[in-house]
Amino acid sequence: MLSIDDFRPVTLQNRPFFSDHYARYPQAHSDNTFTNMICWNHYANYRFAAVSGSVILSSTINGTTRFRPPVGPRDADLVKEVIRLACRESDDEPVVLIDHDTSIWIQSLCPRLHIIPDRNHFEYVYDARDLAALSGGSYLNIRRQLNRFRKNCAYAVEQITAENCDEVKAFLVKWCEWKGCEDDPVLAHEKEAIFYAVDHFIGLGLSGLIIRVDKNIGAMSLFEPLNADTALVHFEKGLPDCEGIYKAINAETADVLSKNFTYINRESDLGVAGLREAKMRYHPHHMVEVFSVKKHR
Numbered sequence: 001m002l003s004i005d006d007f008r009p010v011t012l013q014n015r016p017f018f019s020d021h022y023a024r025y026p027q028a029h030s031d032n033t034f035t036n037m038i039c040w041n042h043y044a045n046y047r048f049a050a051v052s053g054s055v056i057l058s059s060t061i062n063g064t065t066r067f068r069p070p071v072g073p074r075d076a077d078l079v080k081e082v083i084r085l086a087c088r089e090s091d092d093e094p095v096v097l098i099d100h101d102t103s104i105w106i107q108s109l110c111p112r113l114h115i116i117p118d119r120n121h122f123e124y125v126y127d128a129r130d131l132a133a134l135s136g137g138s139y140l141n142i143r144r145q146l147n148r149f150r151k152n153c154a155y156a157v158e159q160i161t162a163e164n165c166d167e168v169k170a171f172l173v174k175w176c177e178w179k180g181c182e183d184d185p186v187l188a189h190e191k192e193a194i195f196y197a198v199d200h201f202i203g204l205g206l207s208g209l210i211i212r213v214d215k216n217i218g219a220m221s222l223f224e225p226l227n228a229d230t231a232l233v234h235f236e237k238g239l240p241d242c243e244g245i246y247k248a249i250n251a252e253t254a255d256v257l258s259k260n261f262t263y264i265n266r267e268s269d270l271g272v273a274g275l276r277e278a279k280m281r282y283h284p285h286h287m288v289e290v291f292s293v294k295k296h297r
Contacts, residue, residue, distance in 0.1 A: 002081040004065075004089055007047035007058055010037045012203065014048075021055055025071050026227035028288050029123055030267050031097055032057060032071065035204050035224060035234060039193040056082055065089055066096050069106065076109050083110065083293065095293035097121065103291040114294045120271035123288040124279045125230065128264045131254030131282065138283055142247055149244030153213050157252050160201065160208035160220065168198050168210060171217035175237050194235050197222055206234075209256065211249055213242050219249035223257065231261040250282075 018034040030036050037046040037057075044059040054072025058065055067086040070078050083106075086094030096118065098106065103115050134143045149155075160168060172194060181187040197206060201222075208222040219238035226232035233253060238245040257264055263285060269276040 002049070002051065002056075002078075002085050004085065006049040006051065007056075008049070010034075010041060010046040010048055012038055012200065015204070017050075018055075021071065027071075028099065028227065028230070028265075029097060029121075029290060030226065030232050030234070030265060031121070032068065033224075033226065033232065035197065035206065038200075038204070039196045039234070040189070042192050042196075043189045052078055054078060064091050066091075066094060068097050069095060069102050074105065079106060080109065083113070086293070087295065092295040093292050094295065096290070098291040098293070100289045100291070106293075114296055115291050116294050118290050118292045121268045121290050123268050123290075124266050124282075124284040125286050125288060126254075126264045126266060126282060127285045128231070128254055128258035128261050130285070131264060132251065132258040134251060142281065145244040146247040146251055149242060149248045153218075153242040153245070155218070155242075155248070156212045158210050158212065160198075160206075160210055160222070162202055164210065165198055165201055167217055168208075168220055169195065171210075171220060171239070172198070172237065175239060178239060194222070194237070197234065209249065209253055211238075211245065211252065213245070218242060219245045221249050221253045223253065225261070226265055229261060230263040230265050231257040232265045233257075233267070 015034055015038075022034070027033060037044070044061050047058045047060075049056045051070070052072070052075055054070035054075060056070050057068040067082055067090065070082060083095060098115065107113060107115055134146065158164065172191070176182070176187070176191050179187055181191045197204065201208070204224070206222050206224050208220060210217050211219040218241055221233060221236040223231055223233045236246070236249055236253065238249055254264060265288065266279065269279055
């Protein structure tokens with residue numbers, strides 16, 4: 001019987017294991033990616049169990065542990081074991097981040113189970129060429145802001161490399177001071193995650209861009225392949241020194257990624273109203289829908 005003792009912490013040394021497993025079972029949602037888990041481990045305390053050719057993930061946030069469905073071959077007995085374990089160990093939302101097809105399958109196995117959409121964790125996926133070109137009337141306002149940036153700011157675009165990572169971290173210190181990271185628990189956790197990503201930039205196989213304005217870094221992005229046709233943008237940050245710089249780093253990143261990928265996943269909005277509006281303004285091609293098991297009250 002599956003137990004909590006079967007789970008062990010996700011560590012940097014597990015990257016080859018997850019790379020191999022996800023090559024066989026590609027992911028569509030960012031939350032299960034190794035980069036996401038290792039960078040946010042300080043906050044979410046990710047653990048995993050390898051069982052019968054599947055990987056089962058858990059995360060513990062503020063003392064509450066929740067589980068994800070097995071990543072691997074369809075195994076009705078195993079998914080029922082995960083649900084039973086989760087219902088013993090978790091709160092009223094024991095299994096989370098269930099993809100659409102898996103939710104239908106689980107519902108067929110357990111018809112009485114209450115499975116609900118988790119809109120706050122739906123992820124926004126865009127046509128890469130659309131984000132790069134910004135053509136047509138629907139992007140008119142974004143294009144205007146981008147053109148103002150290009151007209152008014154002396155800028156250059158570079159790849160992030162081992163040689164300029166220290167400059168990127170200096171930029172992030174400035175960004176955190178501007179945003180008041182130390183006074184905002186969410187931003188404080190994000191600061192730790194993004195610094196971990198930059199510190200392990202090479203080891204995690206990440207890529208990224210910086211925009212220099214008057215030779216100083218004014219914006220940056222970090223990204224990687226998510227699956228065969230989709231790239232994932234993990235972080236995108238900019239300083240307010242030049243109007244439109246966020247539009248610029250978005251467009252420059254899309255221009256690079258559109259050469260090799262059909263789609264760009266820009267993650268979820270976490271239910272933040274302003275962030276949801278901003279993501280919708282870029283007209284997603286589709287959403288990665290996820291669902292949760294909800295205990296009956």
